[in-house]
Amino acid sequence: MTSQRTRDRMIERLREQKIRNRNVLATMRQIPRHLFVDEALASRAYEDSALPIGLRQTISQPYVVARMTELILEDGKPDSVLEVGTGSGYQTAILASLTAQVYTVERLTQLQQRARRCLQSLDLHNIEYLHSDGGWGWPDHAPYDAILVTAAPAEIPTGLLGQMAANGVMVIPIGEGRHQELTKITRTSKGEFEAEVIESVTFVPLLTGSQ
Numbered sequence: 001m002t003s004q005r006t007r008d009r010m011i012e013r014l015r016e017q018k019i020r021n022r023n024v025l026a027t028m029r030q031i032p033r034h035l036f037v038d039e040a041l042a043s044r045a046y047e048d049s050a051l052p053i054g055l056r057q058t059i060s061q062p063y064v065v066a067r068m069t070e071l072i073l074e075d076g077k078p079d080s081v082l083e084v085g086t087g088s089g090y091q092t093a094i095l096a097s098l099t100a101q102v103y104t105v106e107r108l109t110q111l112q113q114r115a116r117r118c119l120q121s122l123d124l125h126n127i128e129y130l131h132s133d134g135g136w137g138w139p140d141h142a143p144y145d146a147i148l149v150t151a152a153p154a155e156i157p158t159g160l161l162g163q164m165a166a167n168g169v170m171v172i173p174i175g176e177g178r179h180q181e182l183t184k185i186t187r188t189s190k191g192e193f194e195a196e197v198i199e200s201v202t203f204v205p206l207l208t209g210s211q
C-alpha cells in the first residue's frame with residue numbers, strides 16, 4: 001500500500017483531476033507521502049484525502065498540494081518561497097524539490113520538529129525553519145517570489161502582502177468556517193495586487209500565536 005505502484009495511481013488520479021504541470025507530477029511521484037503520516041495511517045497515504053497529523057491538524061489532500069504548487073509555478077520558477085504552516089512537511093518537500101530555497105514557518109513546535117526530521121531524512125537541505133506565528137511572515141528573508149499559505153485566515157494578513165516581491169505570487173485559502181476560497185494574488189511590477197479566485201477548499205484555520 002506504500003509502493004511505487006500505489007503512488008503511480010495517485011499520479012493518474014491527479015492527471016484526471018486536470019493537474020498538468022509535469023514537474024509537479026514527477027515530483028509527487030517521487031516523494032513518499034506515507035513517511036509524512038503516522039505509521040497507522042500509512043496505508044491510506046495515497047488516497048486523495050487530507051489525513052490527521054495530530055494536534056488537530058491535517059496533511060493536505062494530494063490534489064490541493066498539486067494545485068497550489070502548480071499555481072506558484074505558473075508564471076516561472078520562483079527562487080525563494082515562503083510557506084506558512086509546515087504541518088507534516090509534505091508540501092515543504094514538494095516545494096524544496098522544485099525551487100531553490102524554501103523558508104517554512106510553523107506555530108506548533110512538535111509538528112515542526114517531526115517535519116524537520118522527515119525532510120532531513122529525505123536529504124532535502126534547501127529548507128530553513130522558523131517556529132513562529134506565520135501570519136507575520138518571515139521578514140528577515142523577504143521579499144519572496146512566492147508565498148504559499150496552508151491554513152486559512154478570514155482575511156489576508158497584510159504583513160504577508162508586504163513580503164511579496166514585484167511580480168511575486170501568493171496562493172492562500174481565504175475565509176472562515178469549512179468553505180474557503182483558494183486565491184492567487186499577484187503583485188504587479190508597479191506594486192499593485194491582483195486577486196484571482198481559483199476554487200473552493202477546506203483548510204484548518206490560520207491561528208495566532210505559537211506553542
Ligand code: SAH
Pocket residue numbers: 057058059060084085086087088089090091092105106107108111132133134135150151204205206207208209
Ligand atoms: N502543508 C501542510 C498543512 C498542514 S495544516 C501539510 O500538508 O502537512 C496547516 C498547518 O498550519 C498546521 O500545522 C498548523 O499548525 C499551521 N498553522 C496554523 N496557523 C499558523 C500560523 N499562524 N503560523 C504558522 N503556522 C500555522
